[in-house]
Amino acid sequence: MRTRIMGLFTLASMAWASLLVPAMGQSSGPEFAAPQRLKAGDAYLGARRLYPSPVIQDVDGDGVGDVVIGDLMGKLTYANREIGDEGVTGFGRERPLKDRAGEGVKFHNW
Amino acid sequence: MGSQFVDFNGDGHTDVLAATFDGSPHIMYGSAEGYGKPEHVMDAAGKRVLISSFWNYEDRAHQETGRSLGMDNPPKERCISALAFDWDNDGDLDLLLGSYENGHLYRQMNEGTNEKPAFTGKNIPIMAGDTPFAIKEKMTAPRLVDWDGDGDQDIIAGSFGDTYRDGPGGGVFLSINTGKIGKPSFGNLQVLIPRSKKGQASPTRPDAGLYVDATDHDGDGDLDLIVGGYSMWTPPARKLTAKEEARLSTLRDELAAIQKSQREFFKVVNDEVTASTKGMDRKSDAARAKATEIRKKYAQKRRKISKQSSQLNDEINALVPKPQRKPFVWLYERQ
Numbered sequence: 001m002r003t004r005i006m007g008l009f010t011l012a013s014m015a016w017a018s019l020l021v022p023a024m025g026q027s028s029g030p031e032f033a034a035p036q037r038l039k040a041g042d043a044y045l046g047a048r049r050l051y052p053s054p055v056i057q058d059v060d061g062d063g064v065g066d067v068v069i070g071d072l073m074g075k076l077t078y079a080n081r082e083i084g085d086e087g088v089t090g091f092g093r094e095r096p097l098k099d100r101a102g103e104g105v106k107f108h109n110w
Numbered sequence: 111m112g113s114q115f116v117d118f119n120g121d122g123h124t125d126v127l128a129a130t131f132d133g134s135p136h137i138m139y140g141s142a143e144g145y146g147k148p149e150h151v152m153d154a155a156g157k158r159v160l161i162s163s164f165w166n167y168e169d170r171a172h173q174e175t176g177r178s179l180g181m182d183n184p185p186k187e188r189c190i191s192a193l194a195f196d197w198d199n200d201g202d203l204d205l206l207l208g209s210y211e212n213g214h215l216y217r218q219m220n221e222g223t224n225e226k227p228a229f230t231g232k233n234i235p236i237m238a239g240d241t242p243f244a245i246k247e248k249m250t251a252p253r254l255v256d257w258d259g260d261g262d263q264d265i266i267a268g269s270f271g272d273t274y275r276d277g278p279g280g281g282v283f284l285s286i287n288t289g290k291i292g293k294p295s296f297g298n299l300q301v302l303i304p305r306s307k308k309g310q311a312s313p314t315r316p317d318a319g320l321y322v323d324a325t326d327h328d329g330d331g332d333l334d335l336i337v338g339g340y341s342m343w344t345p346p347a348r349k350l351t352a353k354e355e356a357r358l359s360t361l362r363d364e365l366a367a368i369q370k371s372q373r374e375f376f377k378v379v380n381d382e383v384t385a386s387t388k389g390m391d392r393k394s395d396a397a398r399a400k401a402t403e404i405r406k407k408y409a410q411k412r413r414k415i416s417k418q419s420s421q422l423n424d425e426i427n428a429l430v431p432k433p434q435r436k437p438f439v440w441l442y443e444r445q
Binding site: 030031032033034035036037038044045046047048049050051052053054055056057065067068069070071072073074076087088097098099100105106107108109110 | 111112113114115126128130131132133136138141143144145146147148150165167172250251253302303313314315316319321322323324325329332334335336337338339340436437438439440441442443444445
């Protein structure tokens with residue numbers, strides 16, 4: 001976990017927050033850094049997809065989780081997590097997940 | 111469509127379980143040669159697993175049935191997410207079924223084995239604390255993950271929120287499993303990502319339709335969130351020059367004319383479809399084929415009008431930014 005120096009302001013905020021009763025609709029869980037858009041190659045991951053739904057799965061069997069993206073239309077694509085000299089980096093370009101017939105996977109929708 | 115990679119039939123190969131807006135889970139079996147074609151997950155009686163609302167492929171209609179909820183008049187709830195999970199730790203995978211409407215979560219037990227499953231066809235509501243698990247602003251898909259590192263499976267799930275307009279957007283929620291292996295008990299929903307209030311001038315987060323998974327993305331030993339969804343924002347407007355104002359006025363007139371011709375064009379096409387399929391069952395293959403044939407005849411003209419409209423809109427939007435709605439996948443790195 002990244003080391004974090006808490007100033008007086010943060011401590012004061014925590015003390016005040018502890019008086020609040022956690023309930024659905026309030027943020028009561030862990031803190032996250034400002035969200036960052038992920039890329040697959042040069043493109044944004046999930047761009048131009050209808051309701052992109054990411055799932056982490058080791059598709060290529062290298063022991064590192066890749067990302068699989070489902071969508072409203074029932075299609076699945078994936079982007080491999082790239083491993084460079086300095087370890088795991090970003091994702092490669094997004095490509096269709098194929099079945100054994102070599103066709104892009106497509107779940108039935110209505 | 112959320113998906114789960116799991117060895118559903120226990121043959122040593124990873125399969126893919128997913129539920130779509132047809133209201134039922136599908137399974138795509140893996141093998142040494144790769145994946146086969148997806149098929150519906152069936153219950154012990156040979157019927158589609160579902161909650162209540164479903165698309166009937168034979169009747170080509172959305173329908174409801176209370177057979178899995180034990181009700182004559184069930185609430186309209188469409189199963190759009192499914193997870194395989196050995197709820198009772200008896201060695202076979204049971205099903206968790208998530209609904210779009212009301213964001214309810216049910217379990218359907220497997221009284222068979224993984225090799226020969228026998229799903230009961232009866233859904234049992236899953237509780238979150240003392241009340242049924244519910245994400246009222248519509249649930250995308252739940253995921254099972256050991257969020258608190260105590261060895262059992264907790265639930266994280268996203269919500270849709272208002273996916274097109276200015277209403278509150280989606281968020282991500284957590285329900286901690288305080289039970290035991292084989293006897294899970296899920297707690298009240300907690301907020302991991304607050305519902306979006308929208309109103310930003312640039313894409314800063316997923317605002318609606320939040321699909322979530324958890325992984326240690328940065329390898330620092332804790333779980334981060336990977337979240338797909340739509341960002342909705344409106345770029346700031348700028349003061350236009352007199353020349354730009356004049357150009358904008360011209361563009362708007364041209365767009366209005368194009369839109370008028372577009373409406374007239376669609377009326378012509380639709381009238382021809384109506385006349386050509388008169389007396390036919392509109393849902394029949396023959397009627398659909400006739401309609402497709404007619405629409406194909408006009409496809410080139412439709413594309414031309416659409417392209418003109420698109421070009422005008424692009425130029426107008428460059429002068430007066432309009433609200434944007436685009437899908438991305440985001441990393442929420444845990445601090």
